[in-house]
Amino acid sequence: MRLKLVTLLLAVFIVLAGCSSGGNTEEDASANDGDSNKENLKIGALFPLTGSLALLGNESYEGIKLVADVVNEDGGINGKQISLVKADAPDATAAQSEANRLISQEKVPVIMGTYASGLSLAATQVAERNNVVYVESNAVSDEITERGFENVFRITESASMQGDAAVNFTNEFLAPDFGVNTDELTAVVMHEESSFGTAVATEIEKKAEEMGIELLSIDSYNSETNDLSSTIHKYKELNPDIVYATSYINDSILFIQQAKQLNFKPKAIVTTSGGYALSDFGKALGSDANGVYVADAPANPNEEALTEKAIELKEEFTKRWEEEQGTPLTGQTWRVINAALVMFTEVLPNAETLDTEGIRNALKEVDIPLGELPNGSGVKFNEIEGQPGQNSRAEIVMMQWQDEELNLVWPDDFKTSEADNSLLFNE
Amino acid sequence: MILQLLTGGILIGGVYALMAVGLTLIFGVMRIVNFAHGEFVMVGMYLTFILYSVFGINPYLSVLIVTPVMFLLGWMLNAVLIKRLVGAPHVTQIFVTVGLSMLLMSLALIIFGADYLSVRSDLTTQVIDLGVLLGVPQVIAFVISMIVSIAIFIFLKKTFTGKAIRATTQNRHSATLMGVDVKKIYALTFAIGTALTGLCAAILLPIYPAYPTIGLGFVLMTFVVVVMGGLGSIPGALIGGLIIGIIETVSAYYFDPGWKEAFYFVIFILILLVRPQGFFGQIGAEEL
Structure with a gap:
């Protein structure tokens, strides 16, 4: 009988540890729902939207969504509207299963995420195994880009x-x-x-x-x-x-x-x-x-460090974010907005094909000088020894x-x- | 320094103790493992926060409102849900109370979002310097916890209802035979246990912010305290709470703070092996 109690308590700890792993799924067609699916470009967005990390997970998702909305209003990516496929990853197990779902069921050519390093480590592994590009917008652990994965790119700084x-x-x-x-x-x-x-x-x-x-x-x-x-x-x-x-x-x-x-x-x-x-x-x-x-990561740097285009972007996004969310735009959200800007306005429009190889090559070609992004950063991969997927021009x-x-x-x-x-x- | 650590541990342990008193009552009397206990604290904290931000009521005063509201909530939950679990298989109990816990967390996330809501007053960082430094909100929480725990203890010892509750803890069948209305005792116990979480919530809000998953951080500790002290035993919960508090502060100081959970879980396992009924539990009470 005494064993029963121990077993029961153990069961509880396991249940509590795993209890937040519900999978929320929702497709967020950012533009007119009337468009047929062929005209849409599906992008996976994987963040902890419930559970203890939900605060910044949701804020991160809103950051990507804002950029997608702006790009869609301007005509999308080469005429295609961006359609974000939302995935909820409150813990590492959910991160893996949701990454799997995005790849096998939703067939997204690229996943963006993840905010928390532990979740990113889990999700990127699935992406690498299935040969799908994973762009990390705001998880900073070095390990993410240190494992020699060829499909994992991080636009923000590392820890x-x-x-x-x-x-x-x-x-x-x-x-x-x-x-x-x-x-x-x-x-x-x-x-x-x-x-x-x-x-x-x-x-x-x-x-x-x-x-x-x-x-x-x-x-x-x-x-x-x-x-x-x-x-x-x-x-x-x-x-x-x-x-x-x-x-x-x-x-x-x-x-x-x-x-x-x-x-x-x-x-x-x-x-x-x-x-x-x-x-x-x-x-x-x-x-x-x-x-x-x-x-x-910087928010609102001195405008002398920015190009004119970056200042414009900074003002536009700050204004829209404050209108829509009612909170100030922090460095953490700028990371996500930067990553989404780089993907939606530089990488994807210039990719020869919208498959893993095309997107990966386009990422490797990106060359954005410092100060061109609204937070003062630039983008260049393949410059840091041992971390080819790390952006060397991420400002801190x-x-x-x-x-x-x-x-x-x-x-x-x-x-x-x-x-x-x-x-x-x-x- | 060791004196400072001990007092720090006792202060935080007092709060664990009060949470554990509610849980141990429910655990001991109804033989139900209430995994939603931590979430009741969370609900109470949001309630206190609303009273503070909308009506400007001081968290310590709102004890007088939050506690009865949580008592009613406990009573209603028992009527629709919990009473059906008495005597049900453990798996059913786990599913229902863990499910309730997830439901409450998700509701909080939907209604309040994942923001960290805190009440700031000048008291928050005030200290009393008696050679050792004592945080004012911690001292208030400790004093209220002790008074209430002792009051509950006296209630159980001296009043007729209290005795009926204890009789039910010892043997529900004999209690029924002696004319105790066991169903009513169950309802009362669950409501009291829930009311205590409301009380905890109100005195904790000046120290910790409210957010949807705050209950999880407390509930594991509370379970350890309850099992350590003995199921259904109020003095056990008190002493267990203080011991866990002291283990936490002392081990975090002399070893790495990352090790403190490991420390009290090792002690928890040792107690289960050596004295499964806990310090004050009656033999056999651990048999669910």
């Missing part, structure tokens, strides 16, 4: 590029601002334990070592945690100059809230993307968010929470505001 930016910013701005040499600084690294956090932390560790920053502690944790106070107590004793943190939303709010509460005040908190870059983070923390640095910048909003503060040619270390936990 290691984020980690890189965090340490470069420390070297170029923080150290001089503190009035010390970079190799005199001490730091701790706190990261959530999934593929995303681990990849960022690994890069920070490597890069910090090169620069001579002393790392006092590296801590991983589960992003669903209810409490981070123990880690904060530990950091209080270690007293580092800088905390590097990578988190999802729930834990990012918890960390800053508890750090403030427990009176832990390092000289700077340098975070990378994830929860720290979200408007919900600012809303939840109010003025306590001020001063936190976030390395992220440093933002800071100031007056309860995110402002771009580094590098100098992108910045719209000045970085200020005194803002952190300032009453």
